[in-house]
Amino acid sequence: MDLGPFLLLASLEGLVQAAVLSLAALGLCLVFGVLRVVNVAHGEFYMLGAVIAWWISYALFSHPLSGFVAALIVAPVLVGGVALASERLVLRRIGHNPEATIVATIGMLYVIQQGVLILFGPDARSIEPPFYFRIDFPWFGYSGYKLSVILMALGLLSVLWYVISRTRLGLVMRATQLDREMAQAFGIPVDRVYGTVFAVGAMLAAVAAVLIAPIRQVHYLMGLDPLLMSFIVVIIGGLGSIRGTLFAALLIGMSDGIISMFFSPTLAKMVSTLLVALVLIFRPEGLFGRREP
Amino acid sequence: MRFKVDSLSAGYAPGSRTVRGLSIEITAGETLCLLGRNGAGKTTALKAIMGLVPSREGTVTVDGEPISGRPAHRIPSAGIGYVPQGRRLFAELTVRENLEVGAYVRRHRRVDYEAVFDLFPRLKERLSQVSGTLSGGEQQMLAMARALCLDPRVLLLDEPTEGLMPAMVSAIGESIRRLASGGVSVLMVEQRLDVVRSTAQRVCLMDNGTIRKTLPVGGLSADMETVRRYLSV
Numbered sequence: 115m116d117l118g119p120f121l122l123l124a125s126l127e128g129l130v131q132a133a134v135l136s137l138a139a140l141g142l143c144l145v146f147g148v149l150r151v152v153n154v155a156h157g158e159f160y161m162l163g164a165v166i167a168w169w170i171s172y173a174l175f176s177h178p179l180s181g182f183v184a185a186l187i188v189a190p191v192l193v194g195g196v197a198l199a200s201e202r203l204v205l206r207r208i209g210h211n212p213e214a215t216i217v218a219t220i221g222m223l224y225v226i227q228q229g230v231l232i233l234f235g236p237d238a239r240s241i242e243p244p245f246y247f248r249i250d251f252p253w254f255g256y257s258g259y260k261l262s263v264i265l266m267a268l269g270l271l272s273v274l275w276y277v278i279s280r281t282r283l284g285l286v287m288r289a290t291q292l293d294r295e296m297a298q299a300f301g302i303p304v305d306r307v308y309g310t311v312f313a314v315g316a317m318l319a320a321v322a323a324v325l326i327a328p329i330r331q332v333h334y335l336m337g338l339d340p341l342l343m344s345f346i347v348v349i350i351g352g353l354g355s356i357r358g359t360l361f362a363a364l365l366i367g368m369s370d371g372i373i374s375m376f377f378s379p380t381l382a383k384m385v386s387t388l389l390v391a392l393v394l395i396f397r398p399e400g401l402f403g404r405r406e407p
Numbered sequence: 408m409r410f411k412v413d414s415l416s417a418g419y420a421p422g423s424r425t426v427r428g429l430s431i432e433i434t435a436g437e438t439l440c441l442l443g444r445n446g447a448g449k450t451t452a453l454k455a456i457m458g459l460v461p462s463r464e465g466t467v468t469v470d471g472e473p474i475s476g477r478p479a480h481r482i483p484s485a486g487i488g489y490v491p492q493g494r495r496l497f498a499e500l501t502v503r504e505n506l507e508v509g510a511y512v513r514r515h516r517r518v519d520y521e522a523v524f525d526l527f528p529r530l531k532e533r534l535s536q537v538s539g540t541l542s543g544g545e546q547q548m549l550a551m552a553r554a555l556c557l558d559p560r561v562l563l564l565d566e567p568t569e570g571l572m573p574a575m576v577s578a579i580g581e582s583i584r585r586l587a588s589g590g591v592s593v594l595m596v597e598q599r600l601d602v603v604r605s606t607a608q609r610v611c612l613m614d615n616g617t618i619r620k621t622l623p624v625g626g627l628s629a630d631m632e633t634v635r636r637y638l639s640v
Contacts, residue, residue, distance in 0.1 A: 280512070282507075287501075289508045292497045298479040299457050299489045300557070301512035 119253035126376035130260050130395045132330070133267030134322045139363050140356065142273065142316030147302060148311040149355030151215040155222040156319055157341030159197060162210025162226060163189045164327040164336060165234050182244035182328070188200075189324050190317040196226075197316030201309045210308065235400035243328040260286045270321060271360070278356070280347045291354070318345075326351070327385050329353065343370075346386050346392045350393050352388020352403025361402065365389075408436040409592045410466075415465030415475070417455030424463065425451040427616040438583065438593040440603045440624075449596040450490055450492055452564045452613075456500035456594075457489050458482045469561055477618045484512040488554030492565040492596075494546050496553070498539030502530055505538050505549055509556030523552045526582050544575035551582065554573065561587060564595040568602050580605050589590070600627065600634075612637040 142156050167187040171181030200222055208214040210287050248255040278284035289306045290297045298304050319340070332337070351358030366386050373382035391398060410433040415422060418425040426448045433439050441449045452458040456467050458479035467475040469485045483489070488509075497505050503513055511520040526533040527548040533541065538549055554562060564583070568576045576599065583606045587593050597603050603607060604624055611621040627634060 262610075285504055285507055286511070288495050288500060292493055293498055296461055296491065296495045296497070297508070299459060299483060299491070300508050300553070301480050301483040302508070303480045 116253070116346040117363050118250070120375075121372070122251070122255070123254055124372040126256060126260070126371075128371025130370035131181070131371045132366075133264045134326045135324075135340070135343055135347060135361035135367045136360055137267055137270060137322035140271075141315035141322075141334040141345040141350050142344045143285075143351070143354060143356060143359040144311055144316035144318070145354075148287055149205075149210055149308050151210055151212055152219070153315065153364050154216055154314070154341070155200075155226060155355055156219075157337030158223050158226040159193050159316035159337075159340075160319040160323045161167040161230065161334065162196065162336035163193050163323035164332045164356050165230055165334070166192055166320075167327045168239055171235075172239075172240050178242040178328075179208050179244040182241075182324075185327075186323050190320040194313040194317040194321035198313040201312040205312065206305065206308070210403065221280075227307045227334060227337065234334055235287070236334065238331040238332050238333040241328045257329075259328060261265060263329070266325060267322075274318075285309070296403055299327045312350045345385070348400075350401060352400025355400065355402040355404075358400055358402025362400075408432050409437075409470060410469060410594070411466075411468045412452075412456065413466045415452070415455060415462055415467065417451060417460050417462040417465075418471050419451075419460055421590075425460075425616055426455055426462075429465070431442050431618070435560075435592055435593040436443065436587050436590050437609070438587045438595060438607045440607040440610045441594070441596045441597075441613050441618075442603065442610055442634065442638060443514065447613045447637075448616040449613055450565055451616075453489070453491075453565050453594070453596065456482075456563060457487065457637070477563030478555070479501075482504050483557055485540060486558070486560035488557055488562045490550045490554050490562070490564045490567060492569065494550040496538045497545055497548060498537075500538060501535050502538055502549055503534040505553050506530075506556050509553035512557050518556060519558070526585060526634060544578070547575070548573060550581070555586070559591060561592045564593060564597070564598055566598065568597065568599055575604060598638075603627070603632070 138156070138160055138294065142153060145151065145153050167185035170185040170188055172176060175181035175184060204222065205215055205219050208218060243259040245259060247258040249258050249261060278287065286307055288300050290302060290304055294304055322340070347362040348359055350360035350366065351360070366389070369385060370382045374383055412429055412431040414426045415429045416427045427451055428532045431439065434510055441452065451460055451502060456461045460469060462475055465475065466473055469487065472485055474482050474485045474487070497508060500508070506520060506523070528548055529545060530552055533545065534555050538546065541549060551567065567579050567583070571579065580602050583595070587606070595607065604627060610622050610624055610627060612622070612634065619637065622630060622631060
C-alpha cells in the first residue's frame with residue numbers, strides 16, 4: 115500500500131481510538147471538574163460496562179444487533195447505579211476529601227476488578243459486532259462498525275454538550291463546579307449533584323466500553339489502559355476543561371492510532387507519556403486549563 | 408416579626424465562636440445595618456444565618472418558620488437572598504445563567520425577571536455576556552439581582568458598595584431603599600456611613616462577635632463618639 119492510503123487507514127484507526135477515548139476521558143474530566151477528586155476506579159467502570167455488554171449480548175440475545183442495543187442502554191444504567199452507590203457509601207462518608215478519595219477509589223478498583231474475576235473468569239472473550247458491512251475504499255476495505263463507532267461517539271458527545279450547556283442539570287453542575295458554597299446558598303443540593311456527576315462520569319466510561327467491546331476483547335484487566343489514557347488526556351487538556359479534554363482526546367487518539375500503525379503501539383504510548391511530561395513541565399495547568407489565581 | 412435571630416453562636420473551627428449570642432429582629436420593609444471593625448464577626452454572622460458556617464446554638468426564623476439547623480441548601484427556600492462579600496458571581500456563567508441559578512428554588516413557579524430588570528435595567532442589555540467581564544458596579548447589580556430572583560422576604564447584603572465608584576454607590580443605595588419599600592427586610596453589613604444613613608432605619612454596633620449597642624440611624628450623628636469607638640482599629 116502507498117503512503118497516502120496507509121495514512122488514511124491509520125487516521126481512521128486513530129479516529130476510532132479518539133472517539134472512544136474522548137467519552138471515557140470526559141467522564142473523568144467531569145468528575146474532577148465538579149467534585150475536585152480523582153477517580154482511580156474510572157477504568158473499572160469502563161471494564162464493568164464491557165463485561166455487562168458481553169453478558170447481555172451472550173446470555174440474553176441471540177441476534178448481535180439487539181444485544182448491542184440492549185447493552186448500550188442497560189450497561190451504562192447498571193454501571194451508573196454501581197457508581198452512585200459507591201459515591202453514597204464511600205466518597206460521601208469521607209467528605210470527598212481529595213487524598214482520601216484517591217485511596218478509596220484504589221480500593222474500589224480492586225473490589226470491582228476481583229469481583230469480575232470471580233464472576234466472569236480470567237479469559238478474554240469477544241463480542242460479535244452488531245452488524246457487518248465493509249466500506250470499500252479504492253485501496254482497502256474498512257469495517258462499517260468502526261466508522262459507526264465514530265458517529266455514535268459524536269452523537270453522544272453532542273447530547274452531552276447539549277445537557278451541559280443548555281439544560282438546568284448542566285447549569286446546576288457548572289454552578290457547583292464554579293462555587294460550591296454559593297451554589298448551596300441558592301438552594302442547590304450539592305451532595306446530590308456530586309452523586310449525579312459521579313454516576314454520569316462512570317456511565318460515560320461504560321458507554322465507551324460498550325462501543326469498543328466488539329472491536330477489542332472483554333477482559334477483567336481491560337480497565338487499566340483506558341484509565342491511563344484518560345488521565346493522559348485530562349492532564350494534557352487541562353484538569354476540568356471540557357474543551358481541552360476533547361482536543362487532547364483527538365490529539366492523543368490520532369497520534370496513538372497513527373504511530374501504532376506506522377511504528378509500534380509501545381512507541382505510541384511512549385509519545386503520549388512524553389507529551390504529558392512536556393505539558394507538566396511547560397504548561398502545568400494543561401493546554402486549555404486556567405492557571406490558579 | 409418578619410426575621411428573627413435569637414442568641415445565635417457560630418464559628419468555623421469546632422468549638423470556636425466567632426459569633427456569640429447574636430440577636431436581631433427585623434420587621435418587613437425595615438433595613439438594619441451591622442457596623443463594626445474588621446473581625447467583629449459581621450460576615451460570619453451572615454454566613455451562619457445561611458448555614459454556610461456551622462452554628463452551635465440559637466435559632467433563626469423567617470415569619471415564624473425556623474430555618475436554623477437545616478442543611479445549607481434548604482435555607483434559601485425560606486425566602487432568604489444572600490449577596491456575599493466580594494459578590495461571588497459564577498464568573499464563567501452568563502448574566503442570564505447567574506439569574507437562573509438565583510431562581511433555582513423557584514423552579515416550579517414562574518419567575519418574574521422583569522421586576523428584577525425594572526430595578527437593574529442595565530442587566531437586561533447584557534443577558535448573554537459572561538458575568539466575569541462585567542464592570543464592578545454591574546457585577547454588584549448582578550449579585551443583587553441574582554438574590555432577588557428567588558423573590559426573597561429577607562435580603563442579606565455583605566458590603567454591597569465595597570470598591571464601587573460614587574455614582575454606583577448611590578445607585579445601589581437607591582435600589583436597597585426601593586426593595587425595602589416593597590416590603591423586603593434587609594440585613595446589611597456596610598462600612599460607609601453615608602450609605603448606612605440613607606438606607607437603614609436602625610444600626611447595630613458589633614464587636615467581638617456580639618451586638619454591643621443598637622441605635623436608630625438618626626442617633627448615629629449624635630452618638631458619633633460611640634460609633635467611632637466601635638469602628639476605629
